[in-house]
Amino acid sequence: MGEYGLLSALDPITLVEGVARVVIVTSSDGGDVRALYQIMEFRGFEKLAQGRHVEDMPRIVSTICGFCSWSHHLVSGKAVDAVFGRKPPARAELTRILVNHIQILDSHLLHFAFIGLPDLALWGEKQRDITKLLAKSPEVASAALKTRTVLKRLEKRLVGKIQQGPVVVPGGVARGLTREDLGELEKALRDVSGAFNTLYKFFEERVVESELFKRLLESEEFTVRCYSMGLVRGSALEHYDGALRVVDSKGRVVHELASPAEYTSVIGEALVEWNHAALPYYKLAGFKFPDEESTIMVGPLARLNVAEKVPGERASWEYKRLLEAAGGKPVSNVALYHWARLVETIHSLEALEEMTRDSRLLEGEVASFTGTPSSRGVGAVEAPRGVLIHDYSVAEDFTVARARIITPTTINNTSINTNLSRVSARLVREVKSSGRPSPETVSLLESIVRSYDPCNSCATHCVRIGGEVITTSFTIVVLNERGDVLWRG
Amino acid sequence: MLRLAVLPGAVCGGCDVALASLGERLLELLKHYEVVYWPTVVDRKLSDLLKLDSVDVLIHMGGISVEEEAELAREISSRARVKVSFGTCSVYGDIPGLNSLYTPEEVYEAIASQVDARIRSERLGLPRPIEYSAYTDIVEPEVLAPGCPPDELVLDQLFELLVKYAETGRLEARLVLLGDSESLCNKCPRNPKTSKVVVPGIKRLYEVRLDENKCFLEQGVLCMGPATRAICDHSCVRVNYPCTGCGGPVEWGSDAGLSAMSAVASALMADMEKAVLEPGLVGELDEVRDVVGSFYRYTLRKSLIYKLKKARSSGE
Amino acid sequence: MSWSPRVVAFLCKWCSGAAAETAGVMRLRYDPSVTPVIVPCTGRVTPAMILTALLNGADGVLVGGCHTPNDCHYVAGNFKAFKRVYMVKKLLQQAGIEPERVRIEWISATEAPKLARVVSEFVEEIRRLGPLGGRRA
Numbered sequence: 001m002g003e004y005g006l007l008s009a010l011d012p013i014t015l016v017e018g019v020a021r022v023v024i025v026t027s028s029d030g031g032d033v034r035a036l037y038q039i040m041e042f043r044g045f046e047k048l049a050q051g052r053h054v055e056d057m058p059r060i061v062s063t064i065c066g067f068c069s070w071s072h073h074l075v076s077g078k079a080v081d082a083v084f085g086r087k088p089p090a091r092a093e094l095t096r097i098l099v100n101h102i103q104i105l106d107s108h109l110l111h112f113a114f115i116g117l118p119d120l121a122l123w124g125e126k127q128r129d130i131t132k133l134l135a136k137s138p139e140v141a142s143a144a145l146k147t148r149t150v151l152k153r154l155e156k157r158l159v160g161k162i163q164q165g166p167v168v169v170p171g172g173v174a175r176g177l178t179r180e181d182l183g184e185l186e187k188a189l190r191d192v193s194g195a196f197n198t199l200y201k202f203f204e205e206r207v208v209e210s211e212l213f214k215r216l217l218e219s220e221e222f223t224v225r226c227y228s229m230g231l232v233r234g235s236a237l238e239h240y241d242g243a244l245r246v247v248d249s250k251g252r253v254v255h256e257l258a259s260p261a262e263y264t265s266v267i268g269e270a271l272v273e274w275n276h277a278a279l280p281y282y283k284l285a286g287f288k289f290p291d292e293e294s295t296i297m298v299g300p301l302a303r304l305n306v307a308e309k310v311p312g313e314r315a316s317w318e319y320k321r322l323l324e325a326a327g328g329k330p331v332s333n334v335a336l337y338h339w340a341r342l343v344e345t346i347h348s349l350e351a352l353e354e355m356t357r358d359s360r361l362l363e364g365e366v367a368s369f370t371g372t373p374s375s376r377g378v379g380a381v382e383a384p385r386g387v388l389i390h391d392y393s394v395a396e397d398f399t400v401a402r403a404r405i406i407t408p409t410t411i412n413n414t415s416i417n418t419n420l421s422r423v424s425a426r427l428v429r430e431v432k433s434s435g436r437p438s439p440e441t442v443s444l445l446e447s448i449v450r451s452y453d454p455c456n457s458c459a460t461h462c463v464r465i466g467g468e469v470i471t472t473s474f475t476i477v478v479l480n481e482r483g484d485v486l487w488r489g
Numbered sequence: 490m491l492r493l494a495v496l497p498g499a500v501c502g503g504c505d506v507a508l509a510s511l512g513e514r515l516l517e518l519l520k521h522y523e524v525v526y527w528p529t530v531v532d533r534k535l536s537d538l539l540k541l542d543s544v545d546v547l548i549h550m551g552g553i554s555v556e557e558e559a560e561l562a563r564e565i566s567s568r569a570r571v572k573v574s575f576g577t578c579s580v581y582g583d584i585p586g587l588n589s590l591y592t593p594e595e596v597y598e599a600i601a602s603q604v605d606a607r608i609r610s611e612r613l614g615l616p617r618p619i620e621y622s623a624y625t626d627i628v629e630p631e632v633l634a635p636g637c638p639p640d641e642l643v644l645d646q647l648f649e650l651l652v653k654y655a656e657t658g659r660l661e662a663r664l665v666l667l668g669d670s671e672s673l674c675n676k677c678p679r680n681p682k683t684s685k686v687v688v689p690g691i692k693r694l695y696e697v698r699l700d701e702n703k704c705f706l707e708q709g710v711l712c713m714g715p716a717t718r719a720i721c722d723h724s725c726v727r728v729n730y731p732c733t734g735c736g737g738p739v740e741w742g743s744d745a746g747l748s749a750m751s752a753v754a755s756a757l758m759a760d761m762e763k764a765v766l767e768p769g770l771v772g773e774l775d776e777v778r779d780v781v782g783s784f785y786r787y788t789l790r791k792s793l794i795y796k797l798k799k800a801r802s803s804g805e
Numbered sequence: 806m807s808w809s810p811r812v813v814a815f816l817c818k819w820c821s822g823a824a825a826e827t828a829g830v831m832r833l834r835y836d837p838s839v840t841p842v843i844v845p846c847t848g849r850v851t852p853a854m855i856l857t858a859l860l861n862g863a864d865g866v867l868v869g870g871c872h873t874p875n876d877c878h879y880v881a882g883n884f885k886a887f888k889r890v891y892m893v894k895k896l897l898q899q900a901g902i903e904p905e906r907v908r909i910e911w912i913s914a915t916e917a918p919k920l921a922r923v924v925s926e927f928v929e930e931i932r933r934l935g936p937l938g939g940r941r942a
Contacts, residue, residue, distance in 0.1 A: 044596035048587035052782040055694040063584045066503020129532040149512040163503040166730035170695040175729035397778045747852040754888035762884040763874040780896045793856040801938040
């Protein structure tokens with residue numbers, strides 16, 4: 001590679017989870033311009049996992065993320081089950097599925113209410129967040145706050161805490177739910193649905209119908225043509241347990257793994273020295289970054305691409321509406337991630353409603369103690385943001401020898417880069433001509449990132465390498481090839 | 490209107506969720522405070538924060554893992570009248586602190602050894618690795634709010650403190666450690682109260698069916714209750730999972746891991762010592778393969794063993 | 806400047822401490838690099854005390870108590886000490902510090918020669934292991 005200089009960065013990014021920035025790289029002749037989404041934190045879960053009792057891992061890895069702690073917790077539980085060779089009894093499995101749905105509901109609503117909706121509804125304004133939304137549309141903002149209050153109460157009741165609540169033990173769950181628990185769940189779902197309808201209506205009327213959204217749906221900046229990956233059960237949308245399916249940018253199924261333990265045949269990781277995270281890519285295509293064709297997209301939009309149907313009456317209907325607006329499958333416009341999250345919110349609400357009537361949650365064993373252990377266990381689950389994989393190898397005393405963690409935001413890193421790169425040439429031009437990027441360009445960069453709902457803490461369980469001093473969090477910093485700051489905003 | 494800034498270090502997001510879970514009380518706080526910075530929730534840029542010469546209250550969350558996080562924490566803290574260390578990462582280091590006994594290079598190697606491809610490119614400006622620290626290792630805050638994430642009890646106390654501060658301009662003490670000054674055992678619903686706790690042996694979580702009513706230690710399951718500050722209403726124990734110690738030590742400055750090790754060791758087979766003798770005791774103690782992860786999961790960065798290791802490696 | 810080992814010995818007053826007294830009276834020679842700390846019972850010795858000693862200049866810590874199973878004046882304080890010391894040693898090992906730097910021994914009041922021997926052997930062991938380097942408070 002030739003001499004590259006750092007150019008623009010959104011450093012740090014606001015209204016995303018965790019800490020990340022956007023760095024735009026130009027070659028010294030200005031010819032090659034690329035955007036890189038960089039995760040800034042460094043916590044090293046692969047290392048701290050070593051030597052731990054493997055059965056403690058679910059509680060440990062839940063701190064990889066505090067927006068989706070249960071995703072890590074549950075997938076870790078699956079990996080631990082695989083180590084001990086145990087199959088959780090029905091009651092335990094259903095309890096975990098229930099918790100997974102609550103996690104998805106919580107995370108999607110948190111993102112939609114606090115990040116997605118303000119981002120789209122307040123387009124063009126300097127400050128796009130819930131506090132501004134409170135001033136403009138108080139009933140929407142208070143519906144958003146209501147969902148937090150209700151979900152918090154529910155989570156405290158069912159799993160003890162609002163994040164990091166422990167559920168999983170090897171081969172099952174720590175406790176079974178009671179009739180009263182399901183009663184509380186039922187009440188909570190009614191309250192959340194009510195508040196959700198307000199948010200949904202607002203989205204319909206003020207976002208979907210808006211000129212802005214129609215423009216975004218046609219914009220190349222929001223488009224990415226790459227592989228989509230997700231779990232399916234049969235061919236239906238699935239979040240807890242299923243086959244891992246990959247479709248290409250034309251929608252053809254190119255891979256379907258019955259067992260996620262085989263993920264290494266499909267997903268490779270590349271360590272690039274401009275990022276903290278090792279980047280997953282579709283192995284059979286080879287690591288071709290920045291060529292978008294080898295990138296994999298995961299998360300709500302990708303899931304709707306790999307699935308052929310969505311269970312649940314209302315969710316299924318919403319899915320069809322989304323596909324209509326997108327002009328068919330596969331959906332390649334990432335602004336539709338927001339809508340896809342709504343489809344999944346409706347799906348989880350319907351699924352949970354059904355589960356409140358499932359008596360299998362109330363009777364039977366909560367954990368299995370029989371099974372033939374092995375030295376390795378892999379688990380895969382759909383976290384709110386996409387496919388999440390934990391892969392543990394253990395020593396004879398069941399302490400962790402090696403842990404590999406592949407998070408959805410690291411998988412999406414390269415597709416985020418693809419979208420950002422479409423804006424970067426314009427940004428470079430603006431900075432070179434007027435010394436600063438235009439507010440529209442900045443908004444665009446931010447919105448692209450926020451569409452993906454990246455979970456930067458998840459993505460940063462990994463590495464960091466030394467370099468220059470740039471502050472954390474999403475602001476824009478423009479540097480020249482020598483690293484001098486030209487402009488900071 | 491007072492200025493409130495929320496500054497993240499190396500976070501997981503849970504403390505943002507916890508703070509946001511104040512819900513309607515946030516609206517109450519907004520009557521006294523203007524939130525000048527809270528990147529996850531409020532769309533105001535760091536450059537705006539850096540233009541302010543002072544903030545009244547700084548709430549710091551997360552650990553310190555890169556040079557920039559340290560610099561920013563120090564800079565904003567120097568401009569803040571009251572500094573709140575929020576969440577166990579900020580106060581004690583939390584789980585990422587488990588890497589405290591390793592160098593950044595050793596941490597890097599754990600990932601690098603597992604990837605399929607390594608592509609070198611030119612220097613592209615990434616923050617310098619520094620040894621992981623808690624916020625309290627680089628700044629002396631006035632308020633400590635432990636918990637992973639802080640639970641209702643601590644949030645209630647913090648809310649009261651912030652309102653009172655806005656109204657009176659004063660804190661109740663030079664250093665305020667939120668939560669209740671006792672161990673979780675004191676009010677634990679499983680505390681047998683009428684008898685001494687005897688730990689019958691040590692069982693790993695994969696070999697025991699967890700009883701929903703009995704004290705975990707009495708089941709042979711490690712529980713950090715005896716050494717952990719009462720910062721919650723026994724959240725985990727109530728859902729039938731042993732306390733893992735996210736509240737940190739009962740008092741600021743104590744070593745929670747050593748207290749817990751001592752408590753468990755004392756109670757282990759206390760009714761059978763003379764029957765099983767040293768070999769029998771060793772047999773059970775050796776069931777704990779991971780002393781650090783069991784007793785120092787959240788507080789290793791603040792522990793005596795960390796200090797010893799550090800002193801040793803810098804002394805040699 | 807050559808280094809010489811510094812050892813802290815927590816000795817219970819009823820047994821090992823008494824043995825140390827007697828060793829003095831008997832003029833038994835043993836390595837003087839040890840700082841004795843007399844405690845009412847080894848059950849009084851906490852893990853924090855051991856680590857604090859190592860953190861403040863000690864290269865090794867010896868704990869001397871009454872013989873198990875029945876000699877402890879307070880019934881089972883020695884068993885408590887044994888278990889705690891064992892946990893500390895496991896911790897040291899996991900942290901990459903030699904667990905041999907902490908030792909627990911049973912030495913009765915009438916075993917002054919044993920005390921002298923144990924101390925000398927232990928100090929020699931510490932000399933072999935080298936300085937710990939924990940000289941920060």
